Amino acid sequence: MSGYFTNIIDGLKSLAIGLGITNREFLKKPITLQYPHEALKMTPRYRGHIELLKNPETGTHTCISCGMCANGCPSKSITIKSKKVPGVKGKVLTSYILDFTTCSLCGQCVENCKPAAIDFSNAYNLASTRKEDFIFNLLERLHPEGVPEPVVDPELLKKEKEKKAAAAQKAAEKKAAAEKKAAEDAAAEKGGEATAEEKS
């Protein structure tokens, strides 16, 4: 019985304290982030899908099309195409396709890239109802306004041309020699044949 009234008093007190707390919170500003209208900045170390990095000096990527990223990818998510362009050192990347539907974000590609041409992006809000939307052409993503033409080095071009010309000449000589030899061989064979015919 002695606890009866203290119970009531304590209970009422705690109820009043609770109401005070909610009243205080009610008067504060909401802290909800209105997501589609505003968003937090992603931390730089967030691992989104990979992307080609832009080299500020050349204005384009530094990929040398070595294919190490594609080879090292355990999910075979990367497909690289490249071609040889006269006057440009090495190969020129023509398409870099990342199939993000299979990518496990393991990071092997980033580890493997010697010139550090790729890194994880900060894109986190990827959503689509179609699978095709997750096949990224990273080269086009890097240059949405259109992939720039590779810079041709005139000296290299000249050298290459000379080399090519030399090679062509060499090839022509070789060809001529081969033709000559073939003609001789043919003649000899003809003779041989004749002798064989005679024998039979």
Added chain:
Amino acid sequence: MDELIRLLSYFVGIAAFLGFNLAYLGWVERKGAGHIQRRNGPKEVGPYGLIQPLADGLKLMSKQLIVPAAADKPLYMAAPILAMVPAVLLFVAIPFGEGIVPRQFDFGLLMIFAFAAFAGLAVLMAGWGSGNKYSLIAGTRVVSQNIAFEIPMLITAITVVMITGTMDLSEIVRHQAGGFWHWNIFPRFDSSLLMPVSFLIFYICSMAETNRAPFDLGEAESELVAGYLTEYGGMGFGIFMMAEYANIVIGCSLTTILFLGGWQCPFGILPGPHWFFIKMYFLIWCFVWMRWTFPRVTLWGLLNLSWKYLIPFSLVNLLLTALFIKVF
């Protein structure tokens, strides 16, 4: 003819008043809940989310009515209607201002208590008719809760009736005219000093009678899925929600009339319906505030509260008041 006009204006007026309240109390509740939890609440549909109730209503109305296979169909269908009808009916007796009352009842208070008892029946019907064990548990809980809280509520109401000497709600309000110190919530030195306690008991009971959190054991989503609402979807659910808000409006109106002087102004100037609405909405806001502050009581705690605290207190209060009135 006069009677007809009165009837029509009652229907139109009450329908408009109720429609507005049911829609926007939901909005107030969601906004209040949001801000108490430091969220925004509805804000996308219309300015400050003000068109949200319309969107909700359209959504609920466009939903298919599904009757569960195990349901007792007539009971299942009748329960929401039975929940709504008394809630609407009770407004007949509520005086909003001097002479602004749909119908003058000499026994308004009695009429309100009589019809309010249907609410528990509707919940029991819903619980039984759904053919779902969670609903049934909820239904029985609500009945035990309603019985437990109706007793102290009635006893407190009797105290007020003894003081004012009438069951006519308008007369009770007139009795509290002139300054807030005449209101029944404050101790009255000629009849009862325990009036604040009566008010508290009545307010708690009206909260429990409307099945509001922290007394929403009939819904108890953490233990009973959604209680008696589990099997209701679409407008069946919508009507139950509306009935809940209508009951809140009734409960707060009644508290205002019995204890806060109805349409009387606290300083004795400009009495009128606006004072009634100010007080009523303040009480409703307190309902919302408490709902989002207090955790749900257990069934055991709920019954304990009623039988061990509210009923003894209201009985003692009644006896003391009777003594006071006899002596003075």
